[in-house]
Amino acid sequence: MTTTESAPAAGTAAARAPRGRARGDVQGTRRLAALLLSPTLLVLALVIGYPVLAGFRESLYSRGEGLDADGFVVEGDRFVGLGNYTAIFQGDRADAFWNAFSNTTFFTLTTVVLETVIGVAMALIMQQAFRGRALVRASILVPWAIPTAISGLLWRWIFQADGAANAVLRQEILWTADGFPAKTAVVIAEVWKTSPFIGLLVLAGLQMIPRDVYEAARVDGAGPVQQFFRITLPLVKPALLVAVLFRMLDVLRMFDLPAVLIGVNQKSVETLTMIAWFEASNLRYGSAAAYATVLFLYIALIAYLFVKLLGADIIGEARQKNRRPRAVRTPRGGRRAAA
């Protein structure tokens, strides 16, 4: 079983040879693969590939009325070169961009740090094998399952001037008005929704650590804190890194939550996606596309740096993931069969 399964992963000619008809079949296999892959690639080319290119082209144009050299009004798209981009970084719209940029970065940093800490703590709690574990595991899925827009409304309700948050804190904070409280409200709501998810992924990573590693550490005299930093954290790191990367990329494109919780075009919580969306909804496609392109590049840069610096290899992880479940699933399947 091991040999046959590792064959496609290796993908070498030698590994292919043992299969009976494989040699004569190579052409057919390739054709079949192309046939099976093409629908997905076609859809992705249409709804992702085309927009990337069209969006970049769009960002070089400006729509609306202008005067041509002879003083006539010109309607429709005008080629403005990098005009939309320079307008983003300087001029009277620059403030709005830098504000959205710093909001996006602020939300990314704060929520990812908080939800990682809370998520890891949750995973450590859930790992304790006591009764009630099923209930906790079920409740952890609740924030994840609530649509983000609905959770935005829910938190808007909680953060009302005379709502539950102020009642509990015995404060009178205008959370959903502009300013720093609005930012805090967004961070709290986002962390609530997503840290259980990190907890879930880390828990899965924790369960793959063999127990005897801890026993050996205990015999050698390592305390709980040492065990956590020397064993748990390094071993859970691959799973955690991928979870953190995906969370980061997700916050960087955040829209639903601040839009519903605070509102669009609000300085305190406007993110890059929101500013691009606002431009597009006002039919300024050119500048909307420019904002979207800048965001795209920002996300790509962060992903690149993250993968380079911390070594979170998504594809490698994908490959690993495909190998890993096999080792893990077998005992779980056995348990299910036994139950």
Place this chain on the structure above:
Amino acid sequence: MTGSPLKRTLSSLGFAAVAVYCLAPFYWMVVSAFRRPQDQFDNSPVPARWSSENFSAVFSGDNGFGRALLNSVVVAGTTTVLTLLIGTFTAYALARLDFRFKNAVLGLIVATTMFPGISQLVPLLKLFTEIKWINTYQAMVLPSLGFALPLSVWLLTAFFRQLPFELEQAAMVDGCTRGQAFRKIIVPLAAPGLFTTAILTFIAAWNEFLIALSMVNKKEMQTATVAISKFTGVSGFDQPFGTQMAAGAIVTVPLIAVVLVFQRRIVAGLTAGGVK
């Protein structure tokens, strides 16, 4: 493993803390939905008088909530069916066939999940406006496919790889074609994986907001998440929170019921995919 009584108490406390953290805001939504509109701003943990007025308000008047629910079902359902149909073939090829650039293709597909939705949306919004697709189901389903498909291909590839190769080969030795082996052997065996992928795709599509908000400006075509965020109060100024919480509960509670019933499957899917 059972530990001392102290350790036991501590971990029960921890469990309780996690459960309260996750459930308290959701509880507040449900409780607020059941208050009478005049008690709306009452902050007692249990309503003084339970009422279903908010729930009847959701479906009455000009909210058009029934239609919005139907739209959500159509959009999320179509997205799920198309995603599974297309994704299964691709995942089969990626998991079972040998060809060059296989990891490159998988990498490319996974990379598209990181793509910011707004970059996709701006050009498509313009295109769909030009070909008069705004306010149609396809204008919501197609962009959603762009995000649902990569994730389910990744998940399904992981699931397909777990199936033993011998079964399929044995079927082919016995005279099945590749297609027959796939249909008669692989698909039934992969059914649990397909089902898990279907649930995850449906939940993601049901929760979608940005696409539905942008591609539709007619009330009759709004999906439930967008419709609820646009509910207006009687006066038009105050937020009708009671009604919104009731509508939120209507949209969320069935979802949570499904999540709880299929908890194991969903956790397996989430940890196999490693992404939301």
